[in-house]
Each structure stands twice: as structure tokens, then as C-alpha cells.
Amino acid sequence: MKLRRKNSFLLWAGVCALAVFAPACGSDDNGDEAQIQCPAEQMTEGAYSFGLETAEDDCAGVDVGDLIRIIDPGPYGPVALPSFAELQQGPVLEEMELPVIGTVPVQIFLDGDVVRLSLPDGDVLVPILADCTATIGGTGTLCPVSTDQVNATLEMTIKDVVGAGCGLIPIDTPCSAILNLRGFQQAG
Numbered sequence: 001m002k003l004r005r006k007n008s009f010l011l012w013a014g015v016c017a018l019a020v021f022a023p024a025c026g027s028d029d030n031g032d033e034a035q036i037q038c039p040a041e042q043m044t045e046g047a048y049s050f051g052l053e054t055a056e057d058d059c060a061g062v063d064v065g066d067l068i069r070i071i072d073p074g075p076y077g078p079v080a081l082p083s084f085a086e087l088q089q090g091p092v093l094e095e096m097e098l099p100v101i102g103t104v105p106v107q108i109f110l111d112g113d114v115v116r117l118s119l120p121d122g123d124v125l126v127p128i129l130a131d132c133t134a135t136i137g138g139t140g141t142l143c144p145v146s147t148d149q150v151n152a153t154l155e156m157t158i159k160d161v162v163g164a165g166c167g168l169i170p171i172d173t174p175c176s177a178i179l180n181l182r183g184f185q186q187a188g
Contacts (some may be wrong), residue, residue, distance in 0.1 A: 038151075040084055040115050047078035048150055050183040059158065059175035078186055081142065081150060082108055087115065095112035108142070115142040123159060132165035134158055154183040 051074045055065030082092040091109035107120045116139070122139045138156035146149055157176045 004013045004060035015082060038114070038141075038145065040087070040113050040144060041073075042144035042147055043084040043087065043115060043142065043150070044079070044144070044147045044185065045086065046081060046148075046185040048081055048183040048185050049075040050079065050152060050181040051075045052179060053151075055066040057175060057177035059177060061182035064173050064179075064187070071123050072164060076181075076182070079183070084144075093120065110140040115144065117142065132161070132163035135160040135162075148185040150183045152179075152183060154179045154181070 008088045050063070052069065057064040080094050082094070086092055087108065087110045091107050094106050094108060095104070103121055104124060106117055108115065108117045110116075116140050119137065123135050126136055136156055136158055138154055140152060140154040143151040143153070155176065155178050157174055158171070158173045161171060161173055
């Protein structure tokens with residue numbers, strides 16, 4: 001029998017934080033179901049702010065999207081993104097300040113004509129409350145819609161929630177969530 005662990009703050013904070021750093025377009029076709037094209041060459045360097053558009057999850061006991069909207073609705077950022085020319089030179093490692101998690105290294109790279117990102121150090125341990133930690137992994141892609149808009153989809157896995165302080169919401173782990181975000185370049 002699985003041990004049920006609770007922690008809304010842990011879950012939403014990890015989701016929010018990963019959502020900020022891991023924008024993505026989803027599938028290998030570098031577009032979404034609305035047939036939006038994501039030409040990597042439109043990737044423009046700058047600081048972007050992101051807002052959550054939709055979220056889907058299979059996390060029993062919690063609705064990840066609702067938690068994000070209630071607890072920390074955004075916008076998220078600024079997130080420093082490289083230009084297409086920089087990505088052509090090779091992977092770019094960015095230190096990104098994320099809500100609740102703090103500074104996390106994120107690798108942004110080209111995979112054919114798809115802009116992808118990953119956590120180069122693997123999973124992230126997210127301390128949220130006293131004696132409560134989540135282990136979260138995530139990947140994603142960036143979808144440059146125009147020179148000043150980048151949409152994102154993040155696929156994340158909440159692998160474990162551990163600690164005596166994790167008693168707010170029952171959640172069965174592992175579980176996964178897909179977050180779709182819309183980002184705009186900040187002026188200045």
C-alpha cells in the first residue's frame with residue numbers, strides 16, 4: 001500500500017518554480033495542437049515574464065493548475081533567454097531565480113529545430129515547509145512564436161514528497177504535470 005503524503009505548498013511551489021524555468025512547446029514537431037509554428041530562428045535574447053495558461057496532471061489528491069492559480073498566479077520571471085545565434089554555438093547554461101526554489105541552473109539547447117531545456121544536475125530537491133521536501137524532475141521546450149513572444153510547455157514529475165511537515169494535501173507520488181505558459185519579452 002502506498003504511503004500517502006501531503007503538502008500543497010510543496011507541490012505548487014515546485015510546479016511554479018519549474019514552470020518558470022522550463023518553458024516548452026511540447027512535442028517534437030515544435031508546435032502545439034493549435035498548429036502554432038515555433039521557428040527556433042525567431043528566438044530573441046532577453047528577459048521574459050511567463051504566465052500559466054493551462055495545466056494538466058495525474059496527481060491524485062491535488063489539482064496542480066488550481067494550486068498555482070490560487071497560491072502563486074504569476075507572472076513568473078524575469079527569465080533570461082538566449083538568442084538563436086547563441087544556441088547555434090552550443091548549449092547555454094542559465095542561472096534562473098525561481099519562486100520558492102531559488103536559483104537553479106537550466107540548460108537551454110537546440111535539438112534539430114526544437115529549442116529544449118533541462119536540469120543539468122537532474123532532479124531538484126524543493127524545501128517548502130519545515131521538514132518537508134519534494135523531489136522534482138522536469139524537461140521542456142521553448143516555442144518562439146515571434147521575436148518578443150515565447151510560449152512554453154513544461155513536463156515535470158513529482159517523484160517524492162518527504163518529511164513530517166508534509167501534511168496539508170494527500171498526494172500519491174510519483175505523478176506528473178504538463179504546464180503550458182505564455183511568455184513575453186520585457187521592455188528595456
